[in-house]
Each structure stands twice: as structure tokens, then as C-alpha cells.
Amino acid sequence: MIGTGQRGRNMAIRTKLVAGNWKMNGLREDGAALARALRDHAAAAGGKPGCEVLVCPPATLLSTVGGVLAGSGIALGGQDCHAAPKGAYTGDISAEMLADLGCTYVILGHSERRHGHGETNAVVRGKVAGAWRAGLVAILCVGETQAQRQAGEAVEIVSSQLAVSIPDAVTAASLVVAYEPVWAIGTGLTATIADIAGMHAEIRSRTPPGTRILYGGSVNPKNADAILGLPEVDGALVGGASLNADDFWAIMQSCPAR
Ligand code: PGA
Numbered sequence: 063m064i065g066t067g068q069r070g071r072n073m074a075i076r077t078k079l080v081a082g083n084w085k086m087n088g089l090r091e092d093g094a095a096l097a098r099a100l101r102d103h104a105a106a107a108g109g110k111p112g113c114e115v116l117v118c119p120p121a122t123l124l125s126t127v128g129g130v131l132a133g134s135g136i137a138l139g140g141q142d143c144h145a146a147p148k149g150a151y152t153g154d155i156s157a158e159m160l161a162d163l164g165c166t167y168v169i170l171g172h173s174e175r176r177h178g179h180g181e182t183n184a185v186v187r188g189k190v191a192g193a194w195r196a197g198l199v200a201i202l203c204v205g206e207t208q209a210q211r212q213a214g215e216a217v218e219i220v221s222s223q224l225a226v227s228i229p230d231a232v233t234a235a236s237l238v239v240a241y242e243p244v245w246a247i248g249t250g251l252t253a254t255i256a257d258i259a260g261m262h263a264e265i266r267s268r269t270p271p272g273t274r275i276l277y278g279g280s281v282n283p284k285n286a287d288a289i290l291g292l293p294e295v296d297g298a299l300v301g302g303a304s305l306n307a308d309d310f311w312a313i314m315q316s317c318p319a320r
Contacts, residue, residue: 076272076273076274076296077113077114077274077296078112078113078114078274078290078296078297078317079113079114079115079116079238079274079276079296079297080113080114080115080116080297080298080300080310080313080314080317081115081116081117081118081139081167081169081201081240081276081297081298081299081300081304082116082117082118082300082304082305082310083118083141083169083172083278083299083300083301083304084096084117084118084119084120084123084141084304084305085120085141085174085301086120087120087305088119088120088123088305090122090123090126093119093120093123093126093127094126094127094130096127096305096307097117097119097126097127097130097131098130099307099308100115100117100131100134100136100307100310100311101130101131101134101136103307103311104134104135104136105134110135111135111311111314112314112315112317112319113297113314113317114137114297115135115136115137115314116136116137116138116139116167117131117136117137117138117139117304118138118139118140118141118167118168118169119138120141121140121141121155121160124138124140124160124163124164124165125163128163128164128165132164137166137167138163138164138165138166138167139160139165139166139167139168139169139198139201140155140157140160140165140167140168140169140198141168141169141172142155142168142169142170142172142175142189143155143156143157143159143160143168143170143189143192143193143196143198144156144157144189144192145185145188145189145191145192146192147192147195147196156192156196157189157192157193157195157196157198158195158196160196160198161196161197161198165198166198166199167198167199167200167201167238168189168193168198168199168200168201169201169203169240169299170186170189170190170193170200170201170202170203170227171183171186171189171190171202171203171204171223171227172203172242173203173205173242173244173247174247176203177244183222183223183226183227184226186202186223186226186227187226187227187228187229190202190227190228190229190237191229191231194229194231194236199235199236199237199238200236200237200238201238201239201240201276201299202224202227202228202237202238202239202240203239203240203242203278203299204220204223204224204227204239204240204241204242204265205220205223205241205242205243205244205246205247205278205279206219206220206243206244207219207244207245208243208244208245211243211245216243216257216261217261217264220241220261220264220265221264221268224239224265224268224269225268228269232269232270233270234269234270234271234272234273234274235272237269237270237273238273238274238275238276238296239265239269239273239274239275239276240275240276240277240278240299241258241261241262241265241275241276241277241278242277242278242279242299243257243279245279246278246279246280247278247279247280247301248280248301248302249279249280250280251279251280252279252280252281252285252289253277253279255288255289255292258277258289258292258294258295259292259294259295262275262277262292262294262295263294266294274296274297275294275295275296276295276296276297276298276299277289277295277297277298277299278298278299278300278301280302281298281299281300281303281313282302282303282309282313283303283309283312283313283316286298286312286313286315286316287316289316290313290316290317290318291316291318297317298313300313
């Protein structure tokens with residue numbers, strides 16, 4: 063269904079990516095302090111943390127956090143964008159606006175957007191196209207609910223999310239997929255290692271060669287070794303644990319060298 067398209071720069075080596083999704087947390091003072099702590103970790107690692115590092119603060123903090131992280135090697139991303147470049151869309155933010163603030167990534171189709179804001183796969187597809195128009199890499203979130211998994215529909219749900227949400231112009235360089243089982247987000251529950259490996263293999267068979275596939279859902283320093291050690295897992299999308307600089311950095315240390 064999805065064309066293999068142009069082979070991206072991550073084709074040969076899929077550089078691991080650890081991304082922090084701060085969600086709706088932090089005032090300017092908090093965001094600046096967290097960013098400074100991450101910058102210090104990056105400096106202590108000599109600017110080579112062993113994987114690509116990304117933080118996605120709330121839109122209100124992008125400018126502050128971007129300023130603190132400038133030159134640190136840590137990338138900046140948004141948590142959502144509108145499909146259109148500009149216009150009469152009160153309260154929305156375009157991908158071009160994110161790029162203007164120094165973002166290189168944007169999280170799209172997160173379950174909190176799908177379930178809390180009624181975003182359909184078709185809506186998400188428009189946003190992914192908007193991200194690409196602005197030169198951003200789209201981190202497309204997919205995942206099944208607990209009821210869907212129990213009904214044996216997990217692969218079918220994730221497959222249809224991929225089929226509808228990914229525009230035809232996809233390349234491995236412009237897309238990252240984050241597999242986040244809805245029931246594992248913010249709950250302390252994680253999918254079994256076998257389920258993660260199985261679903262990542264399914265996603266890999268439906269995306270261009272070289273596409274990075276992250277796992278997300280209650281990743282923390284204790285379970286990161288087992289999850290990030292899987293060859294099928296190219297990194298993590300971290301929510302709660304990304305709000306603590308030491309925990310977030312510890313998760314990164316679990317990325318095996320490639
Ligand atoms: P969590 O969130 O790590 O707090 O489970 C992950 C996410 O929603 O991206």
C-alpha cells in the first residue's frame with residue numbers, strides 16, 4: 063500500500079531517536095530549568111549522547127527552550143500542527159510557525175489528540191502533509207486501545223492508521239512512526255517485549271525501508287534497556303519521564319551503539 067519511495071538517509075543505519083513529549087506541562091521558568099539541565103547533560107557527553115535527542119515542549123515554551131538548547135545538539139519539536147500554512151484557524155499553529163521557531167520535528171496523531179480532540183486518520187494525514195510542506199519530520203503516533211487489543215484487532219487498527227495517515231509522498235527521512243499502545247500511555251503499563259517486537263515488525267513491513275519506529279508508553283529508566291535493546295526499536299517517545307532531566311538522560315543511555 064505505501065510506496066517504498068525514495069530511500070532516506072537512515073536507510074543503512076537507523077540512528078536511534080529519544081524524544082521527550084512534555085505535553086501540557088511547564089511555565090517558562092520550569093521549561094528553561096529543564097532545558098538547561100538537558101543542555102548540561104549534553105555538554106557533559108561532549109555533544110555526543112549516543113543517539114539523536116529531541117524535546118517537544120508546549121508551544122508556549124518553544125522559544126524559551128529553543129534559546130536555551132541552541133548549539134547543544136538537542137533538537138526541538140512541536141506537539142501538533144494545523145494542516146494549513148496560515149489562515150482563520152483560531153488557536154491553531156501551522157507547521158511553518160513551528161519551523162520558524164527552530165523546530166525540525168512535530169508529533170502528529172498522538173492518542174491524546176485522536177481521542178481528546180476527535181482527530182481522524184484523514185485529519186492526521188493533512189497535518190503530516192503540512193509538516194512536510196514546512197520541511198519538518200513528522201512523528202506519526204499509532205496504537206490500539208486495550209479493547210481493540212483484547213479483541214485481537216491491534217494489527218488491523220495500526221495498519222489502517224498507517225494506511226490512511228501517511229501521504230503518498232512518504233520517504234524514510236521525512237517520517238518517524240511512534241507505536242504507542244493507548245493503554246500504556248501514562249499508566250505505568252508497557253506492552254510485552256514480544257508484542258513490541260511483533261508490532262514494530264508489522265509497521266516496518268508497511269513503511270519505507272529505513273523508517274525509524276519508536277516505542278512509546280510508560281518508558282522509564284528501568285524498562286528502557288529491555289525496550290531500546292530490541293533491534294526493531296529505533297528509539298522512544300517519552301512522556302512523563304521526560305519531565306525529569308536525569309530520568310530522560312538515563313533512558314538515552316540505554317540506546318545500544320549501532
Ligand atoms: P508516557 O507518555 O511516557 O507518560 O506514557 C508517552 C506519550 O504519550 O508519548
